[in-house]
Amino acid sequence: xxxxxxxxxxxxxxxxxxxxxxxxxxxxxxxxxxxxxxxxxxxxxxxxxxxxxxxxxxxxxxxxxxxxxxxxxxxxxxxxxxxxxxxxxxxxxxxxxxxxxxxxxxxxxxxxxxxxxxxxxxxxxxxxxxxxxxxxxxxxxxxxxxxxxxxxxxxxxxxxxxxxxxxxxxxxxxxxxxxxxxxxxxxxxxxxxxxxxxxxxxxxxxxxxxxxxxxxxxxxxxxxxxxxxxxxxxxx
Numbered sequence: 001x002x003x004x005x006x007x008x009x010x011x012x013x014x015x016x017x018x019x020x021x022x023x024x025x026x027x028x029x030x031x032x033x034x035x036x037x038x039x040x041x042x043x044x045x046x047x048x049x050x051x052x053x054x055x056x057x058x059x060x061x062x063x064x065x066x067x068x069x070x071x072x073x074x075x076x077x078x079x080x081x082x083x084x085x086x087x088x089x090x091x092x093x094x095x096x097x098x099x100x101x102x103x104x105x106x107x108x109x110x111x112x113x114x115x116x117x118x119x120x121x122x123x124x125x126x127x128x129x130x131x132x133x134x135x136x137x138x139x140x141x142x143x144x145x146x147x148x149x150x151x152x153x154x155x156x157x158x159x160x161x162x163x164x165x166x167x168x169x170x171x172x173x174x175x176x177x178x179x180x181x182x183x184x185x186x187x188x189x190x191x192x193x194x195x196x197x198x199x200x201x202x203x204x205x206x207x208x209x210x211x212x213x214x215x216x217x218x219x220x221x222x223x224x225x226x227x228x229x230x231x232x233x234x235x236x
Contacts, residue, residue, distance in 0.1 A: 035063070035064040035065055035066040036063060036064075036065050036066065036085055036086065036214060036215055036218060037066045037068070037083065037084045037085045037086075038065055038066065038067055038068070038084070038085065038086050038087075038218070039067075039068040039069075039070060039075040039078060039079070039084045039086070039087040039088070039089070040067070040068075040069060040075070040087065040088040040089070041069070041070070041071065041072055041075070041088065041089050041090070041200075042069050042070075042156065042157040042158075043157060043173075043174050043176075043177060044088050044200065044226070045067075045069050046157065046174075046176050046177050047174070047175075047176025047177065047225075049222065049225060049226075051225055052218075052221040052222045052224070052225040052226075053065065053221075055221045056217060056218050056221050059217055059221075060214050060217060060218075063214045065218075068084060071089075071093075071129055071131075072089035072090040072092075072093035072094055073093045073094075073129075073130065075087045075089050075094065076089065076093060076094040076095050076096070076203075079094070079096065079203060079205065080095060080096070082205070085204070085205070085215065086202065086203065086204050086215055086218075086219075087202070087203045087204075088200055088201070088202050088203075088222075089200065089201065089203065090132055090198070090199065090200065090201075091199050091200070091201040092132050092199070093130075093132065094201065094203050096203050096205075097203075098201025098202055098203050099201075099202050099203065099204050099210050100201065100202050100210065100228075101199055101200065101201035101202075102199070102200060102201075102228050103197045103198070103199050104174060104197060104198055104199075104200060105175075105195060105197050106133070106136075106172040106173065106174060106195045106196055106197065106198055107172065107173055107174070107175060107178055107185045107186075107195050108170055108171075108172060108185065108186040108187070108190075108192045108195050109164055109170065109171055109172070109173050109178050109183045109184065109185055109186065110164060110167075110169070110170045110171075110183065110184060110186055111164055111165055111166065111167040111182065111183060111184070112182060112183065112184050113167060114167050114170070114184070116170070116186075116190065116191065118146075118191050120147075121147040121148050121149040122141065122146060122147065122148040122149070122169075122170055123148075123149055123151030123152075123168065123169035123170065124137060124138075124148050124149065124150055124151055124152075124169050124170055124171070125151060125152045125154070125160055125163045125164055125168060125169040125170065125171040126150060126152070126153050126154075126171070127153070127154070127155070127160065128153040128154055128155045129155060132198070133172055133196075133198060136172070136196035136198065137172050137196065139196075140193040140194070140195070140196050141193060143193060144193045146191065146192075146193065151163075151168055151169035152168050152169055157173075157177060160173070161173075161177065161179060161183075164183055165179070165182045165183065170186065170192075172195060172196065202219060
């Protein structure tokens with residue numbers, strides 16, 4: 001078959017109409033799918049979290065994520081202003097009751113070649129911003145009478161790791177942030193006190209429901225990867 005002269009005239013208009021129709025459908029669809037605005041601390045963002053996000057993307061292909069990595073206090077401010085939908089952070093620094101909370105052990109870490117002299121103050125690598133971890137480190141050392149000094153203060157997890165790897169001092173990190181090929185974990189045999197534990201919580205405005213919807217699915221994947229067991233290490 002061949003097109004008539006009128007058909008030749010109509011063809012480009014028909015192609016334009018079909019293209020605009022598809023664009024309109026996509027635009028309307030995108031308006032109804034708002035991304036999940038998810039904030040977390042840098043310590044939680046490292047380690048196995050990328051796997052949780054990969055699983056979430058496969059299970060909810062139509063839901064996008066808008067991730068914010070910041071300190072707990074900054075995340076708390078954004079949550080209060082309605083700029084975030086869900087936050088994982090320090091319950092002591094987020095001005096809201098967590099939907100769920102859990103404890104995680106820290107580890108004393110140093111470079112593999114680090115040797116601390118018990119007669120001199122222990123050099124510490126600390127977060128420069130207000131951080132409950134700093135106070136826990138100092139209190140644990142004070143309780144056993146171990147002298148210490150501020151050797152490095154910095155603002156990010158990556159710079160803490162770099163300072164430790166360079167042998168500049170000792171820090172406390174989560175297991176996921178401990179790079180064992182370049183760091184070692186210190187214990188009682190090294191003259192260190194038991195490492196402190198820290199708490200994390202998940203926060204949703206108006207105590208939202210974690211059991212349903214895309215946010216609930218995201219939380220399930222994160223809880224699995226972080227090995228948070230309901231009824232064991234989780235406290236509501």
